[in-house]
Amino acid sequence: MAEKPISVVPLLSRALHRIRSTPPRIIASPPTQPRRAAVSLIIRVVPAPNAVFPPESANPVTLSEFFELDWVNDPAARPEILFLQRENPAPEDSAMSRMRNTQEAHVAFPGGRMEADDEGGLYTAMRQTWEEIGIDLAEKDYTCIGQLDDREITTSLGKRLLMILSPFVFLQLTPNAPPPDPAVSTTLHWTSLASLVSAHAPPRWSTVAVDAASRLAPKHSTALRLIVQALVGSMEFPAIIVHPSSLPSITLDGKPNIDILEKGILQAAIPHKLKLWGLSLGMTLDLMSYMVLPEPSSLRDNSESLKPHSGSSSPISPMVQLPYQTGAEGIRMDVVAPSLASVFPRFSYPDVNFWIWVFGKRYREVVRGWEASVRGGGTNDRRINWSGSALSTFYAAVRKALVVVIVARALGILFGVAFATWWIFGQ
Template structure:
């Protein structure tokens, strides 16, 4: 593996990231019988050439200088050969990742339209259809349908995949689908022009990898508020109003990115975009009028999973002085030979088959892991690609007492995180890869959230009852009810 040094080019760091990604076996989650639905997304990486390079067939008018011939573009080359090209290794070449901004509800057809992901920043992808041959085929098909890019062409290579994820709703109580993220790299300097499906996609954005790599400055880290009452009582407006005032809102961390679309859908005007939609991926700073994308939730989690393979990715999410707990200990990153690491995907069970059985097994292994950690501490290094920022995508609440009760009930969650941390130190073990760590962390965290909300509502109800009784007693006395 190429060591990370201060003089390495961006392409060298990207190659190291891909080596790390390909070295670890992917966790594949079996769908439970109660929810067979699956989906796939495509994470597309390209290398934007240095501005001083000119390519054959794309010369400016009157250009008489050097050009990069078509033979040296790299189309159809294997990864290692492509990464050796001179234009790829230019110090000013910029690795970028493609994101899409989904259409706002106002641009979606009203009859039966599903607005759950409307306005969000995401990767191209969607649900697996019955006719799809595989999860990989779903990623290809959905990318072609949404943005008109054919990932089966010679200009693209599939370089790996991230661990599959469970997508849940109702505060983690109901499984929506299993999500499979695939990673592709564009092996050509000139990107195909996306053809957007305007009913679903508003714009396409290429974001430099450097803007997605922690630590993030305070000015680039914000939060998105989500009304939890819509998850608990989606139909009854009065109940939603009561819940909203009793337990507040959820706050998800989000990364602010420049809103500079490469392509926009026909008739799409960013100035008319509805930013009031809950969880909207667009935000305008009222102080100076600057427009930003808000990367949060599932897409932020997958992005940070990918970045965790980067050779310079630190264990802390925010810049020095910021207070955000991460799940990763501050240990140096281990450089290892990818040829020696396991590569075969590992199948794990969904936490929804038996939500607690797997967690119990994890916690039963905690003492063994702790003893093993003492042995691993001599090596003192953690592996790349083990999700060091996963707690950043978990929400907090606007009311402090709700957060307090979550902490009280999150003992199992903290134990799962501790076991996950210990499993990430030292050489990779097959047994650790068979555990669905992210699923167990998600299940135990949201169980603590649900318990905390029940306690909070009971305390609020008791307080309200005592308050009303006190007011009634005072009114009764004021009206002379105590006189004989």
């Protein structure tokens, strides 16, 4: 007999309660770069086809009451998270969207930049969501669960800060809500959380290749970009292949779903392979870590789980399938900070990765300090921007490695040309 799949609803309940009770790490904008942005992680529970709903109440249910409802706990209920595909990426997406394969598409979360008259990050996330996809998160159908840690959006290999990004988590409290109305260039993809967090159907991991020249050479210097690309190759980021949920052509009351049938709002024909990567993957892994990240006592009691293992999945929990990446000797990034593993690239040339390791002593020290903070305090020391320190030291090692590689390659080319000239004309 096949083993019965484990419901994701208890994991989702655990995550949302922990997010609500955990204060996020807020990163203050430096005076030289005040720009900020905010996005919305919208979660809903799709009821079973034969679900029976309680009478509608004038007051919205609380988070605890929501996860006690029969239709939410039905084994056939399906928790989903909303991703969107922009035909024209926003500026904060374009920094991470220089993909080489035109058959791939990048999915993200609704949101955008903060305006001068916005009241704060939460207001920005709600305003941008309404403007971009037509979902009013201020309605009683939704509740704001809380905020995940702020994230730094950088360019030029971590050297220049573009803006600070604040992710907010929302939950749809009702089984049916007004349909969204996205912009013409935006497609929505509701995706089952079970496809991201499941031991029975683990997510399919892939990579996204990005030209390193796009981070190093000027945009309008084609010749220089080609030279840099030949010298240092490309960067590869981990990615999850997203499979949107199939949607019924009728609504919960049995009537035809005109919005789906005529507009194809939620799942149109998908000509590209959808990939979740970069900042969006990092925020998704932050959410996943609240679901299943073990308590500090289990980290101390199971130190063997922190040692490197073969294979592509994390040994920490059978419910999380993260790419195997180590931040330092004996330390797994999916233990210390799952989301951080998503933004560390590997280069297509092995010697570049070798020199990154050579210059990565300071980075490894930061990661060890972070791991010690997790072990000793139960949670990351909120007074220290561990993720920012890890990113800055990692990319500092990357920049040094690229200088060495480019100089070595240039000297090799010059030596080769000189030797060829001598061989041809000096004989």
